[in-house]
Amino acid sequence: MHRIHAALLLLGLLLPGLLAPAGAEAHPHVWVQARSEVVLDEARNLVGMRVSWTFDPDYSAxxxxxLDSKRDGVPDPDKLATLARERVAALAETGYFVQAKLNGRPLAFSPPGDARAEYRDGRLTLSFTLAPLASPGAVRTLVVTTSDPDFYVAFGLAPGPEAVRLAGSPACLLKxxxxxxxxxxGEQLIPDSEATARPGAAAATGADYTGRVLVACP
Known part of the structure; x- marks a missing residue:
């Protein structure tokens, strides 16, 4: 089984019936609005990235x-907490879907210890903090993207100027x-013939739908 496909099964991100032939997998099955905050210390070292993903209504449901033992439309807090821990633990296999380079070098993250979930207005939000696995030194440039290489999950930026924030070092610039x-x-983004005939079609198409965060420090 494909590595990313297996990871999504671990996450519970694929609804029953979506394990279809490759031609039917030519579009995302889950949509996420992502928010993040990049946190630096006074010496411009990367402390971490606070990540928040809000899922589409179908996946959220x-x-x-x-998870709602009282049948009142509100998931039990303890079950939501367990869901958050399990989902974020499974994300380690995918590198948390975050691709980051600090000063031109790939950046690895340690397992988050603050996973939490919230369900409000029919939308599930999963939040956690990514911290560098090792101290990478002061930030000169930090480039971050969030994407699924197989495009089973479509990550978009949340609307508004607060989708990405920078904290801790006013001398650095955020773009x-x-x-x-x-x-x-529900949009079909890759023609079935292209998805089956050309390796990497999903990743190439997904790149058009992926935002980029750049932090530059003097």
Whole structure:
């Protein structure tokens, strides 16, 4: 089984019936609005990145099935907490879907210890903090993207100027490049023939829908 496909199964991100032939996998099955905060210390070292993902209504409803013991439409807090821990633990296999380079070198992250989930207005939000696995030194440039190489999950930036923030070092500059295209729920983004005939078609198409965060320090 494909590595990313297996990881999504661990996450519970694929709804029943979506394990279809490759031609039917030519579009995302889950949509995420992402928010993040890059935190630096006074010496411009990267402390971590606070990440928050809000899922589409269909996946949100699926994810909280059987978490509402009172049948009042509100998932039990303890079950939401367990869901958050399990989902974030499984994300380690995918590198948390975050690709980061600090001063031109790939950046690895330690397992988050603050996973939490919230369900509000029919939307599930998963939040956690990514900290560098080892001290990489002061930031000169930090480039971050969030994407699924197989495009089973479409990550978009949340609307508004607060989608990405920079904290802790006012001398550094933050530049957010919004994706060229926006993935809409249910939209067919890759023709079936292309998805089956050309390796890497999903990743190439997904790049058009991926934003980029750049932090530059003097």
């Amino acid at each position: 699926f994810a909280v099935l059987n 957010v490049t919004h994706p060229a295209k926006e993935a809409r729920i």
